[in-house]
Amino acid sequence: MTPAVALVALGLVDAAFSGYRAYAGRDARIRRRRAMARAALRGLAVGALLLMAPALTAGSVLLTAGDRAQSYAALADGATGYLPPLALYAAAVLLSLAAYLVLPLGGSTLATAIGLGPLTLLRPLVIAAACLCALAEGGRPSALVGAVAGAAVLCVEPVVHHRWYRQVL
Template identity: 70%
Template sequence: MTPAVWLVLLGLTDAAFSGFRAYAGRDARIRKHRATARAALRGLAVGSVLLLVPALTAALLLLTASDTARTYATLTAGGFGYLLPLTVYAAGVLLSLAAYFLLPFRASTLATVVGLGPLTLLRPLAVAAACLGALLNGGGWPALLVGTIAGGCVLCVEPAVHRRWYPRVL
């Protein structure tokens, strides 16, 4: 199976969380499930549009390549290299989320402070590690180009959602 499917799913999931993070802390109501779901959908919508840019870049690289099969193989190898660091990062996030939802209140708060907080701050480093992984795994400059564009787009989702829907404190 091509790594592109997994990378798109990871990118869209990250976009939904980015939408949630853009909204988080803006509403003091206790019952805000509808608002957080709306925020996640906003992030998903913005992420879907932004992730078209690396997809179009990869398609353009394939359409203009003299050897399409070789370029596809290079992009696939780079995609697997890109996927490995992101999978490790996503596993850490999932472990922290599981602790948050399954543990008692104090322990779940600790899981947020120790796990989710620092992992959110490490997102740009995870993207940089993924770009390096794409390059080192044999993806060359095409995979590095697509990966860098994809990473930049994913990192722009939260600021875009924040700027569009949550520009001021409620």
């Protein structure tokens, strides 16, 4: 699997979770699986749309480059550098999510309090670290594409919240 495919997959999974987070706490019903699934699908749809921005940015970098082969190699190196911080973060989230799903109520509450909650707050820092790694591996064009991708995934939750779950007072 190429780094770009793995990054798109991580971005889409993150978008689905962002849609869920935009919905979480908005409904007091006990049985709300359909609403949670709808929220995740909304996040996925918004994420897929917003992830076109880094693809267009990468395409623009390649189209305007003097040496396209060298630019492609730099973007590929940048994607390779962008992936490890995100993969490490995704593994930590999956571990916390598994603990939340498997442990009894007290343990799942603890998994949320020390795992899922703080990890959600760390998302922008992880993306910034990934951008720095992309810069180190592939140079400024890779960092640009990474920054656009990071901004896209960070915008999913606010867009979904604003579009579907904002309560007008």
